[in-house]
Amino acid sequence: MSPTSLATARTRSLAGIVARGHVLVCTGTGGVGKTTVAAALAVAAAEQGRRTIVLTIDPARRLAQSLGLAALDNSPRPVEGVAGLDAMMLDMKRTFDEVIDRHAPSVGRSQRIKSNRFYQQLAGSLAGTQEYMAMEKLYDLHQTGIYDLIVIDTPPTRNALDFLDAPRRLTDFLEGRFLRMFLAPGMAAGKLASRAVGFGTGIFMRAASRITGAGVLDDLAQFFQSMDGMYEGFKDRAQAVYRLLQSPGSGFVVVATPDPPALREARYFLQRLAQDGMPTAGLVVNRVTPAPPEGLAALDAAAVRRTAAALEAGGPEQQAAASLLRLHAARRDVAKREGRAVSAALHGVDVPALVEIPLMATDVHDLRGLRLIAAHLIGPRP
Amino acid sequence: MELSSLLDPRLLLVTGKGGVGKSALAAALALAGARTGRKTCLVEVEGRQTMSRLFGTPPWDFDEREFRPGLWGMSIDPEASLVEYLDMFYGARRISKFVVGNPAVEFATTAAPGIKDVLLIGKVKEMERRRQPDGRFTYDLVVMDAPPTGRIVNFLKAPDATTELVNVGPIRTQAQTLVDLLSDPARTRMQLVTLLEEMPVQETVESVEALEALGVTVGPVLVNRVLADRFPDDAVRKALTDDLQADSLRALLAGAGLEIGADAAQGLLDGGLLHLDRLALQERMRAELDEQLALPRLELPFLHTAEFGADEITELADIVCEVVSP
Numbered sequence: 001m002s003p004t005s006l007a008t009a010r011t012r013s014l015a016g017i018v019a020r021g022h023v024l025v026c027t028g029t030g031g032v033g034k035t036t037v038a039a040a041l042a043v044a045a046a047e048q049g050r051r052t053i054v055l056t057i058d059p060a061r062r063l064a065q066s067l068g069l070a071a072l073d074n075s076p077r078p079v080e081g082v083a084g085l086d087a088m089m090l091d092m093k094r095t096f097d098e099v100i101d102r103h104a105p106s107v108g109r110s111q112r113i114k115s116n117r118f119y120q121q122l123a124g125s126l127a128g129t130q131e132y133m134a135m136e137k138l139y140d141l142h143q144t145g146i147y148d149l150i151v152i153d154t155p156p157t158r159n160a161l162d163f164l165d166a167p168r169r170l171t172d173f174l175e176g177r178f179l180r181m182f183l184a185p186g187m188a189a190g191k192l193a194s195r196a197v198g199f200g201t202g203i204f205m206r207a208a209s210r211i212t213g214a215g216v217l218d219d220l221a222q223f224f225q226s227m228d229g230m231y232e233g234f235k236d237r238a239q240a241v242y243r244l245l246q247s248p249g250s251g252f253v254v255v256a257t258p259d260p261p262a263l264r265e266a267r268y269f270l271q272r273l274a275q276d277g278m279p280t281a282g283l284v285v286n287r288v289t290p291a292p293p294e295g296l297a298a299l300d301a302a303a304v305r306r307t308a309a310a311l312e313a314g315g316p317e318q319q320a321a322a323s324l325l326r327l328h329a330a331r332r333d334v335a336k337r338e339g340r341a342v343s344a345a346l347h348g349v350d351v352p353a354l355v356e357i358p359l360m361a362t363d364v365h366d367l368r369g370l371r372l373i374a375a376h377l378i379g380p381r382p
Numbered sequence: 383m384e385l386s387s388l389l390d391p392r393l394l395l396v397t398g399k400g401g402v403g404k405s406a407l408a409a410a411l412a413l414a415g416a417r418t419g420r421k422t423c424l425v426e427v428e429g430r431q432t433m434s435r436l437f438g439t440p441p442w443d444f445d446e447r448e449f450r451p452g453l454w455g456m457s458i459d460p461e462a463s464l465v466e467y468l469d470m471f472y473g474a475r476r477i478s479k480f481v482v483g484n485p486a487v488e489f490a491t492t493a494a495p496g497i498k499d500v501l502l503i504g505k506v507k508e509m510e511r512r513r514q515p516d517g518r519f520t521y522d523l524v525v526m527d528a529p530p531t532g533r534i535v536n537f538l539k540a541p542d543a544t545t546e547l548v549n550v551g552p553i554r555t556q557a558q559t560l561v562d563l564l565s566d567p568a569r570t571r572m573q574l575v576t577l578l579e580e581m582p583v584q585e586t587v588e589s590v591e592a593l594e595a596l597g598v599t600v601g602p603v604l605v606n607r608v609l610a611d612r613f614p615d616d617a618v619r620k621a622l623t624d625d626l627q628a629d630s631l632r633a634l635l636a637g638a639g640l641e642i643g644a645d646a647a648q649g650l651l652d653g654g655l656l657h658l659d660r661l662a663l664q665e666r667m668r669a670e671l672d673e674q675l676a677l678p679r680l681e682l683p684f685l686h687t688a689e690f691g692a693d694e695i696t697e698l699a700d701i702v703c704e705v706v707s708p
Binding site: 029030031032257259260261262264265290292293294295296299303304306307310311315316317318319320321323324325326327328330331333334336337359361362363365 | 399403405530579580581612615617618619622625626631634635639640642643651653654656657660663686689
């Protein structure tokens with residue numbers, strides 16, 4: 001992004017997508033304040049009279065409380081104090097079970113899958129499952145037709161890209177031609193090692209059963225057999241979600257802090273969104289060191305230091321003034337460091353809007369705090 | 383537990399909530415280890431070259447390299463660990479060839495977190511146990527910029543839950559020996575990094591409880607990015623909160639030769655008040671940590687510098703060196 005377009009992006013906000021969008025996906029690495037941003041956007045939309053729901057994965061306890069999310073129960077709950085706003089916490093296991101129920105050709109088959117040990121493990125811990133289930137839920141909520149706007153907070157993956165890749169990875173894995181080669185019906189796990197499907201695969205299975213033990217292969221075989229014929233349903237659904245995300249009513253909000261690692265992730269993600277033709281709504285940089293007012297920013301650093309030194313010897317008010325100047329000088333250095341990190345992250349990357357939310361005096365965990373954040377996200381820009 | 387014992391274990395797993403700066407502190411601990419005469423290896427997992435960027439070195443990989451006197455660094459990649467593991471246990475280079483780039487392996491190492499952690503921590507264990515021909519340990523200290531706390535807790539609850547997929551066989555056995563390593567207080571400590579802010583503090587308290595319940599020794603808590611009080615004198619603080627107004631501040635600065643506008647003066651005052659608010663938050667969080675945790679703490683300052691790199695890591699390492707036993 002060129003310096004001019006960076007400056008332009010800074011003058012734009014997320015007001016448009018909050019007023020007119022249908023799906024907003026908040027993404028970024030853990031600890032950047034994604035959930036807070038998602039909740040603030042949802043509050044803003046609801047207060048404009050739009051029927052809104054925010055779907056969160058793992059909110060901090062106090063934020064969850066302020067949204068009225070006491071239980072992880074997978075159903076929308078009205079948020080007290082904001083008319084037209086629902087909130088919901090994703091229960092992964094339950095969502096996955098619902099998915100199996102929907103796609104399984106019979107109740108018996110569904111039961112068999114859900115009681116498989118491998119499935120239970122998969123549903124609980126397979127990386128990508130959370131992301132996939134979040135997408136499933138998003139599609140469900142979209143299908144109900146109840147909501148004008150659905151705001152979704154993505155799981156706290158270390159790698160933000162997992163979010164886009166997970167559904168594909170999961171369906172690829174479930175489809176698992178590679179694995180199914182070994183796990184053809186009727187093939188007992190114990191025989192796997194001896195049955196030469198091909199040189200490479202035979203060797204691989206020998207290695208695999210040495211690493212994992214043979215028992216797991218039994219469970220795997222049974223699982224893949226039970227899932228047989230259901231992959232098309234999964235894939236269709238994944239594609240439908242993908243198309244929904246690509247549609248013009250959707251927007252991705254990438255959230256970061258001014259820390260270089262978080263910004264690097266944001267950059268990868270913005271590039272990836274562009275590659276996949278996904279609509280980017282903007283980049284939110286949370287907790288930035290507040291920029292000094294223009295008159296201060298222009299001050300000569302040496303003059304500030306000189307003045308501070310001269311005031312140091314005076315009374316309490318003079319000393320307070322000296323400390324204010326030194327504090328300002330320190331902040332200005334940090335603000336510069338952060339500003340450079342943001343510019344570097346956006347170099348060659350286009351974002352429609354860049355919103356920087358200044359570090360606040362306390363953590364945000366109530367509606368008042370969310371409204372403050374919302375004001376930055378959609379408010380009148382300089 | 384004494385703060386001075388910070389670098390005494392052989393293996394430090396540095397962990398914490400995202401965004402608290404655990405990588406920078408892992409780097410500072412490792413550098414402090416090397417500077418206090420310990421042969422130290424700093425290990426990055428699933429990194430995006432955070433360490434090589436911080437230290438300004440060429441990119442790191444699976445090979446250990448000495449990038450400062452007495453300080454080695456490497457970046458663990460689960461696939462390379464798996465290949466090494468297969469070689470080690472089966473002498474199976476031929477197998478390794480099939481393993482690399484194989485989708486089933488990609489699944490095993492990226493999709494099933496339990497298996498991945500067995501491989502990552504397994505590699506660290508190998509480094510911790512490794513000896514030179516003369517019988518001495520290769521490293522006195524291994525510092526791992528570890529996965530987030532939740533994953534480590536899952537791993538420790540582990541061998542049953544994490545490796546339920548792999549209920550028998552070598553990985554199952556391996557997982558148990560790794561849990562033994564992680565719960566050995568003489569060898570291993572978890573180093574939690576936090577900030578004096580509400581969510582990181584709450585998460586740290588919960589993590590300590592979870593880890594201690596699993597029999598893991600948690601080392602002194604590292605408190606990152608602590609703001610120094612710029613108004614420690616009561617009279618000066620009172621001047622800021624009660625007496626100074628934008629106009630009087632402006633006049634006072636003009637008297638000292640610095641002309642600024644009314645907005646700028648208000649900006650300075652607001653900056654000062656925000657600073658006081660953050661200090662008050664820090665105090666509340668210190669009280670919270672005092673009340674909830676019996677662990678010693680080491681506070682590391684927020685560095686108001688225009689860059690953050692090797693010099694800043696060195697500054698933090700100096701603080702660690704001052705408190706630890708040689």
